[in-house]
Amino acid sequence: MTHPFQFSADNFASNIPLPPGTESPRDEFLKALEQENTDLFHSSVASIDGALALLATGRLEQSYVLLMQAFEIALKGVLDSATQHRDAAWMARHPVIAQRLPDAERVTREKQTRDKICKKTLGSAFDEAHELLRFSSEPTRNFERVRKVRNRIMHAGGSVRRKSKCASQLVTSILPLFDELFTGLINRPLADLIGHRVARELIVAGRWFHSDESDHDDWQIAFRPFAAAWFYENPTNLGLPGRIEGEGEYNTTSEKLENLWYRFLHDRLEDHRLQQVTCHICGEPAWIFCEYELRGGPDDPSIPVSAITCTHCGLTLKEDDRGMAELHYGPITPETDGPQVADLFEHLLACQDN
Numbered sequence: 001m002t003h004p005f006q007f008s009a010d011n012f013a014s015n016i017p018l019p020p021g022t023e024s025p026r027d028e029f030l031k032a033l034e035q036e037n038t039d040l041f042h043s044s045v046a047s048i049d050g051a052l053a054l055l056a057t058g059r060l061e062q063s064y065v066l067l068m069q070a071f072e073i074a075l076k077g078v079l080d081s082a083t084q085h086r087d088a089a090w091m092a093r094h095p096v097i098a099q100r101l102p103d104a105e106r107v108t109r110e111k112q113t114r115d116k117i118c119k120k121t122l123g124s125a126f127d128e129a130h131e132l133l134r135f136s137s138e139p140t141r142n143f144e145r146v147r148k149v150r151n152r153i154m155h156a157g158g159s160v161r162r163k164s165k166c167a168s169q170l171v172t173s174i175l176p177l178f179d180e181l182f183t184g185l186i187n188r189p190l191a192d193l194i195g196h197r198v199a200r201e202l203i204v205a206g207r208w209f210h211s212d213e214s215d216h217d218d219w220q221i222a223f224r225p226f227a228a229a230w231f232y233e234n235p236t237n238l239g240l241p242g243r244i245e246g247e248g249e250y251n252t253t254s255e256k257l258e259n260l261w262y263r264f265l266h267d268r269l270e271d272h273r274l275q276q277v278t279c280h281i282c283g284e285p286a287w288i289f290c291e292y293e294l295r296g297g298p299d300d301p302s303i304p305v306s307a308i309t310c311t312h313c314g315l316t317l318k319e320d321d322r323g324m325a326e327l328h329y330g331p332i333t334p335e336t337d338g339p340q341v342a343d344l345f346e347h348l349l350a351c352q353d354n
């Protein structure tokens with residue numbers, strides 16, 4: 001069964017909202033990596049962390065290159081672990097790889113020194129690790145594409161024209177490669193390292209790039225929920241960033257922000273279209289705008305969400321970004337957690353009956 005937070009084509013293609021989840025088994029993930037007895041993974045993990053910080057602040061190409069560097073070091077970590085440190089305990093931990101070692105000629109032909117491993121190119125490190133981990137066909141095809149883009153950015157810089165493609169590849173091609181590598185090596189997906197809250201919103205971004213209706217040129221929209229989740233987990237010393245569109249001022253206190261937001265929304269909308277629900281990112285009360293009409297049949301009524309704002313984690317998706325609001329939050333149903341949701345459904349169902 002696919003892990004619910006796995007970066008996979010199934011999860012990107014599905015329109016079913018992911019269950020909210022905030023469990024972050026990072027410590028167990030790191031403990032499993034430590035057993036591999038190579039410090040190359042420390043460097044890889046630090047680069048993954050750095051790449052996500054860059055992405056949350058909108059540095060797309062820099063994040064792309066750093067993720068590819070993290071992947072290259074992780075591939076070399078696999079080779080280092082498989083050729084330098086294997087003993088009976090290592091073989092017991094990796095029964096599948098152990099079985100493949102005799103066939104993996106290039107890896108076992110000679111005892112590779114750490115120096116030799118670290119001098120390998122990204123391409124040859126991938127080929128050799130592939131013989132042990134057996135990446136599935138889609139990530140293997142994707143690897144060639146992302147390697148070319150990485151080389152172009154490194155040697156010729158980024159391109160405004162290609163930003164959207166770069167953003168899409170980052171989520172739908174590079175992150176699945178990490179999933180395959182870590183699942184094959186320590187039986188843990190990338191989500192266990194970066195946290196399920198953050199992983200969930202990156203999968204939502206992947207879903208946005210997969211959806212036909214999205215205006216993919218505006219790639220930043222795809223990462224707004226991710227950025228809110230990342231800043232929620234990594235608050236800066238200055239507090240969570242928040243900006244009131246139209247008010248032109250920045251605020252750092254949640255209470256002040258909440259008052260401003262409420263006034264801003266209340267002035268623009270009739271009360272009945274503004275609902276308080278539970279934020280999928282931080283679990284605190286969030287405000288959503290919704291259509292005043294029911295979708296679905298009498299057994300499964302729902303109301304589409306058109307915008308959302310949470311003053312606690314800073315997530316903001318305006319009505320212009322409604323496609324993303326729908327992908328991130330999903331429709332409101334009678335089961336949705338919120339103080340006024342039951343009343344709203346009762347009212348709309350009664351209107352429908354009359």
Ligand SMILES: [Zn+2]
Binds near residue numbers: 281282283310314
């Ligand atoms: Zn929130």
